[in-house]
Amino acid sequence: MDPSVQLMAAVGVAAAAWLLALGFLAARAAVVAALPLGVAVVAALPPVSLIAAPLLVGMAVARLPPDVKARNGGMWKKGAEGGLHPGALAAGIALVLVGARAGLWVGTAVLGWSGEPVQSAVVVGLIVGGFAGGFVMALLARRVAFLEGLWVTALFSLLPVALADQASTMFTYGTAAAYFAVILITGLLILGLSLVLGGSFGFLFCGDGEFQAGWGYEGFIGRRFLMGKGGDVVGIITVISVLAVAVGTMAMVVVMSVMNGFSTDLRTKIFGANAHLLVLKYGSDFTEYNDVVEKTKKVPGVLGATPFVLNEVMVSSDTNLTGALLKGIDADTINTVTELRKNIDKGELSHLKHPESIAVPKAKPIVDDDPKKPDEALKEAADDAIAKAAAGVGSVPALGSDRPLPGIVIGVEMAKNLKVFVGDVMNVVSPVGELGPTGPIPKARAFRVAAIFYSGMYEYDSKFIYIDINEAQDFFTLKGAATGVEYKLDDVDNVQSIAREILRALGGYPYRTKDWMEMNRNLFSALKLEKIAMFIILNFIVIVASFLIAAVVIVFVIEKSKEISILKTMGATDTSIMKIFVTYGITVGGLGTALGIALGVGICWVIKTFGIGLDPGVYYISDLPVHVEPFEVFLVWVAALGLSYLATIYPALLAARMKPVEGLRYE
Amino acid sequence: MKIEARSLSKHYWLNGHQIPVLKGIDVSIQSGELVSLTGPSGAGKSTLLHVLGTLDTPSGGDVIMDGVDVWKQTPAGIARFRNERIGFVFQFHHLLPEFTAIENVMMPGRVARRPWAEVEQRARLLLTEVGLAQRLEHRPGELSGGEQQRVALARALMNDPKVLLADEPTGNLDESTGRGIHEIIERLNKDRGLTAIVVTHNPRLAERMPRRLHLDKEGLRDSNGGVTLKAKQAGAEAAP
Known part of the structure; x- marks a missing residue:
């Protein structure tokens, strides 16, 4: 692969990550500064955010009530905007660039890493590091550190830029910039999601300044809420959400299995001949x-x-x-x-x-001295030859x-x-x-x-x-x-x-x-890219379903604001309130993914058993091939469940942050 | 439990404007006292009760309970304090509608993560004490207003608190039912030495309390400080 192609892809992905972080920052600052929502949305748009973000942060800080500043609250000191401090930012960039080079040197020269095996190490590193980093950030900030996570992800997007010239050693497949970009985006997504997951766990279990592992009454209340008050709207919406997640999961399982079937078929044939x-x-x-x-x-x-x-x-x-x-x-x-x-x-x-x-087969005799008919003669000659061959006679x-x-x-x-x-x-x-x-x-x-x-x-x-x-x-x-x-x-x-x-x-x-x-570089790289792209695209179905979960939980939080306040007066902590609503997301996600995987695997079984005929002239294969890969089903399960959980984090946080007096004020 | 407020202030922010509610409140309530809190609407009675009960953060000043500055603790510490030491009763009983009477009463015990059996036994006892032994499995919607308030009272007592903070507990009830609730509070104060602060609009009920606080625009006046409450209150009652 041409290094300049990788550099281009890496720079593009990094630019996108930074614009995303700036856009998010701009939108948040606009909300804190009590500007209209429209301003926040426009300020978050990619090129605008470049200028809007610093301006809006300044404005938000200026408009913050003095006692909030005095208590180090909100966005002033403990807030994530600290990451935007020019010094901190420069230090972060320098750290990433130097760290990347040093890490590469240690990895290749000292530990002897090379080739494709590095990929899985990198992925594991991103997941574990992201989770741990998010957890620690949540512990320090006593909140799910969304913005910090976004900044860390943006900083990490510079890593492939610094290492673009070395990237070819990591990939056996792939010649296109698009392939490299998809890999980078996937990596950043893994890091970002791990940070959010780690952060949410950090807050869930240590957010009140103490380690709180209990999930007893929170689950009890969450499940009771889930049922609704008998014929309640929440009950029906719960069923719809479960079905939405199930449909998404089912589609993922079936499509991945069919793609697997095709590629397994191809692999078997290639390995058969080569x-x-x-x-x-x-x-x-x-x-x-x-x-x-x-x-x-x-x-x-x-x-x-x-x-x-x-x-x-x-x-x-x-x-x-x-x-x-x-x-x-x-x-x-x-x-x-x-x-x-x-x-x-x-x-x-x-x-x-x-x-x-x-x-x-004896050729048609040139001189027809045989009284037999030519066809018969030919047949006889063939039979004769076969008989001779069987006998091993020349x-x-x-x-x-x-x-x-x-x-x-x-x-x-x-x-x-x-x-x-x-x-x-x-x-x-x-x-x-x-x-x-x-x-x-x-x-x-x-x-x-x-x-x-x-x-x-x-x-x-x-x-x-x-x-x-x-x-x-x-x-x-x-x-x-x-x-x-x-x-x-x-x-x-x-x-x-x-x-x-x-x-x-x-x-x-x-x-x-x-x-x-x-x-078979090109063939397999195309197959792999197709599969990653398909996985991401199909995940959108589940993402839509998780938006539904998020919307339901938000409605739910508003409906239950009084109950949240009462529980807080009884001494329920913020994290306990969060756990109650997370129970909802996990239950919906768990039921939905279980149903979806059961349906998906069932459909695959039906396809495999009864077969769906294909035109062999077109596909060079007689039946739709299906191959259910357990690890991929597991991956689908993790992705769908994770998305359902992620969808509940924000609404659950809204509930957790609710002040006890808020729900008591009105009847 | 002794409750002390030192130059307590509270203000809200609305569109960048500061709206003061409490200004420099100093009050000290001894352990085992039964105190009424009266005052015109909007004077900040509920806010004072909430700030004393750690439900709302003060903008300035300290709340000291038994020598502990409550707001210096971690959120978990404050929550535990609230769970173990303070019981709340509100005008609108605020029961959880999805749960039965006994489950509602058990809730503070479950928040404290005490064993289920123990919590259930105590909830049964408390409900019997407030005369609701026959209503254990009823949901709040199936109970009358007075019964609901008695369930709320039983719930407030679940973890055997040292302080009871009641925000107009009888505001929604008729005269005799309200008196019944008050009698229970008085009995708890006498029998268990429960410190209780009761916000009320009813001057007759307030009069029954040994110590009376009155909060209005000028600040907090204490019956212990020899301030007559009756005249002030008559004027306040006339206001909407």
């Missing part, structure tokens, strides 16, 4: 491939190894011609690496080595030669295209020919179709052809050299470390490895 890992050699004298196979067979994680020759060729039959990728394989060991043998639809793979056993040799034509294995699509069947002859033309008097002369050779395979991947079925490796070496005049050795591994996701082990066994240079991720 190796997981290749060992290649710099230069064109890879003749010692058998030694390499022997040396690396014992490396832990390696299930099988086989040498191969790969070249682009042109193939032709009597009726048609097409381009192809010709692979010279060792028919004895290919079985340990790819699924080619399983994929053979007609014919026998072993005939590659023994072309004399290929059943040859078939009719090629014209003008005492050696049988070498065998070739082609895909069903190519067979259709070239109109050839098992036993037919086809020509392979190599562009790499010998030098003749008029320049390079293409080399052509006739092959007999030994088998036809069906891999399920249109690309493979129409492009790949296989011949025996010795035949290929001879055909391409490689002087006994192979292109490389391909491997099958027990754990495809652990390919990088196994590749390192294999290289170590071989002694490194001049050998190099190429794994399946590199070979």
Whole structure:
């Protein structure tokens, strides 16, 4: 990936994060300064907030009642605007930039991190660090530190800017700026949400200046409120909210499972036709491939190894011609690496080595001295050939030669295209020919179709052809050299470390490895991006549902303001009040996600059991594939439940902050 | 419990304007005293009661209870103080409508996270004491005004508080029902040594109290300080 592309994406994401933080600050300051809501909304708009935020903060501070300032309350001292102090801001930026560089140095030079494994470490770091940071901030500020969280997130958005030149080491996939931007936004979202979650937990359990783990009467009251007073509106809205969450969760589970089905299907087919890992050699004298196979067979994680020759060729039959990728394989060991043998639809793979056993349909006799009808003659000849093949007796040799034509294995699509069947002859033309008097002369050779395979991947079925490796070496005049050795591994996701082990066994240079991720980079990066994007988009359904929860809880808080006050007069703390309303969000989220996941998994089961037919001509697959990945279902559950919980934090805080006297004043 | 207010003041902010409610109140109420608080509407009786009961923050001055400056404690400390030491009774009983009478009475005990069985036993006892043994499982909506107020009183006594703060507990009740409530408060004061401050509009009920406070625009006057309340109050009653 071009570093400048990453830098552009990182700068864009950072700018967005800062504008968001400034917009939020501007809106909050406008509200504190008692300006109309319209002003707050306009001030929060991206370019406006740049100028509006500092002005409005100044105004809000100036208009704050003096006794609020004296008590360090509101936004003056304990408030998050402290983070906007030029000194603090500069220190924060410097800390992030220097910290990032130092962290990178420690990570790569001291701890030896590299490659994709860093990703999960970063994600775990963001979650744990964000949670802990939010918790501590809430502890210090005695409130859910939303603004501080936003500032920390904005500061962290500078991190990828500082490390843009190193980003390529972290991603095996992805070449597009959009992909990188999505990754960064996801990372910042994880951090921001972890901060809010940590902050809310910090407030829930320590917000009153003491650790309060109890959730006894809060849950009791919350659940009773949930039911309503019998036929109450809240009861009905609760049911609607649960259904909304359930529909969102169900959609996520089903869509993710179907996408999984497609990608699992694709992966299986790709792994069926391709190796997981290749060992290649710099230069064109890879003749010692058998030694390499022997040396690396014992490396832990390696299930099988086989040498191969790969070249682009042109193939032709009597009726048609097409381009192809010709692979010279060792028919004895290919079985340990790819699924080619399983994929053979007609014919026998072993005939590659023994072309004399290929059943040859007798061509229509030129001189018709047979009294039988031509069709019958042909059938008889075929039967004869099959019988001979079964008996292992050599078939009719090629014209003008005492050696049988070498065998070739082609895909069903190519067979259709070239109109050839098992036993037919086809020509392979190599562009790499010998030098003749008029320049390079293409080399052509006739092959007999030994088998036809069906891999399920249109690309493979129409492009790949296989011949025996010795035949290929001879055909391409490689002087006994192979292109490389391909491997099958027990754990495809652990390919990088196994590749390192294999290289170590071989002694490194001049050998190099190429794994399946590199070979199918664009395809898998597109799939992964599609899935992340789909997850985020589908989350919007749940976000809409959680807005509903938020609205319900706000209405609910207003309706219950009197009860909140009474509970406070009895000595219920702010955090206890918050717990009562959080109980609502958790209950709705819990019931909704449980129902949604049950429905989603149920639908997947129905699709899998009864099947939804697809047009194989279009999809190259007969049924809608479904694959339910338990971890992803868990992720969906966590996301939906988390969103439901997040939706209740703010309204629950409104309830918690309510002064005891507020609800007592009016009847 | 001894309650002391030192140069207590309270004002509200409305559109950037300061609205004073209490100005430099100094009062000291001894443990076991039964005090009435009277005054015209809007004089700040309820506000004074709320500030003394830690329900509202003072703008200035201190509230000292048994030598402890309550507002210097953590929010959890203040809440616990309120839970253990103070019982409130309001004009509008303010029961939780979703809960039965006994659940309402149990609530302060559950807030204190005391064991359920113990809390239930005490709630049953208290409700029997106020004459509602037959109404345990009724919701507030199914009780009469007087019964509701008696449930509220039982609830205020759940955690055996040292102070009872009552904000016009009889304001919504007829004369005889109101007198019944007052008699219960007087009995509690006499039998348990409960310190009680009762805000009331009813001069006859106020007269029955050994000590009377009167709050109006000029400030707080104390019957202990020899101020006659009757004349002032007659004028105040005429005002809306």
